[in-house]
Amino acid sequence: MTNIKDVARYANVSVTTVSRVLNGHPYVKAEKRNAVMEAVQALNYHQNSNAINLSKGRTMLLGVVVPFINHPYFSQLLHGISIKALEEGYTLVLFQTSYDRDKELEALEMLKHKQIDGVIITSRALPYEQVRSYTAYGAIVLCEDSEGGEMSTVSIDHYESFLAGMNYLIEKGHRRIGYCIARPSSPNSMLRLEAYETALQSINEPINANWAFVQCLTMEDGERVVHQYKHLRQKPSAFLVASDQVAAGIWMECKKQGIRVPQDLAILGLDNHPIARALGLSTIDLPIDQVGRELVVRAIDTSSIQKKKYGFTIVERGSV
Template sequence: MTNIRDVAKSAGVSVTTVSRVLNNHPYVSEEKRKLVLKAIEEMKYHININAVHLTKGVTKLIGVVIPFINHPYFSSILDGIANEARKNDYKLILFQTDYDLDKEIEALEMLRMKQIDSLIICSRECKWSIIEEYETYGPIVVCEDGENLGVKSVYIDHYQAFKTGLDHLVNRGHKRIGYCIGRRTGKNSEQREAAYLDTLEKIDEPVHEDWIFDQAYTIVDGEKVVHRFMHLVERPTALLVTSDQVAAGILMQCSKEHIRIADELSIISFDNHPISEYLQLTTIDLPLEQMGKELLGAVLKPDPVRNRQMPFRLIERKSVKTL
């Protein structure tokens, strides 16, 4: 492999000058610039980026910790991150964790070893304290309320978003409300549960553990949910569903089982993916791509704003009946 020194020799200049040409520094005469360019061309020289990384101490690589890519919620965020990364000439390195702690630590370690300049954690399994510890090695942004804990965050207030959905249902006369969620653990899930419990308490309704349907991630999970729903002795009149996909699955299965949406079961979903408009689902729009964009922005600029909250809004369509 030819290197910068070979080029310098061949062009009859110093390596410094070649480096200047390579980096578009001013203070290179047109004459020498041409000589260098010619030598580069002739020798088919190509920079060894790893040497650049070593000397500069940065890689223009950003790590993204994500539990799975195969899920619209996360792939929307990832999409936002990726588009913004491209604009800023950064590349992404993917850590698909499946919520495996070791994988998360691995990502953090890469920050320490300087393989990545910064890290975006879309969903975490590890403790705040660990993340804080690693923050000395580079910017970290978490996609979750950081609570001024010292770690930057760009997040949706899932408590309020859930509350908004619940209040909407309550205002429409619903009291018997359940919800569907991916996992029960994790900060976002806890916030939603809190909103749920608080609302039930406010309207003086008892908690039905079996109205909380978990492990609902994909469109096909809608089937399970509806089956469980059908076997309930007491049924809720409304369901908050944390993803449009699952809601779509519920709609399909309800249609099979001749359960009329809205009439027999009201639904509010989350995300506002195109499918929710298509199905006329009342949904809570979450600006996921935008959040991805902000996540990347937060990691890039040394903005002192540590906690950036994203807005959400309820979009009324046709899946909620007024009782």
């Protein structure tokens, strides 16, 4: 295989001159530049991009830890990540984990061994401190609103968005409000639960554990919620749902079961996914694509630790 020394020998110049020509250095005489380019063509020489990147201390690879790729929220987040990575010349290494801690550790171990330049964690099962212990090896960016100062974070303002959703339902006359979230132990879900409790306390309403629905990620989970709702002796008049997919499942199952939306049950979703627009679901619009792009920016720019939160907008349609 032809190497840079062969090119230098063919062109009768130094290896340094070949390197300067190939890297676009402006201060090379025209005759030497032409000789090098003629040698490159004659010998069919191709630069080893991996070797170039390693010589610069970079792999141009970013690891992305994601629990599911077929969930609309994470798909949209990955879209923003991939577009920005492409713009910046980075290739993504995807770790689909299903919240398996060992899978998350694989990404962090690759960072430790300099096989990737940084890790973006869109959602995690590993404890914060365990993730933090890998920051000595490279950039780690979290898609969550965490307080620690060792890692950059990019997130939606989950507390304020959920609180705004609760207040919106309260303003519409609802006091018996249930909620649907995914993992109650995740940092984002804990902020949402805090907002939920704050809103109920503001109107002196007790928390009813029977109106709390967890592990809700899909439309099928929304159907499950309605089946459980039907058997409640005391029913909520509204649901705040942390996913438009789940909200869509609730809406469609309500239609099957003869439960009128919003007369019998109001539904407010989260994300403003296209399915919410199609079904006329009221929702909270989140700039997920922008969050994805910013995650890449923070993974590349390691000059400082940054905490960035994005806002939200309530979108009124016909389900509240």
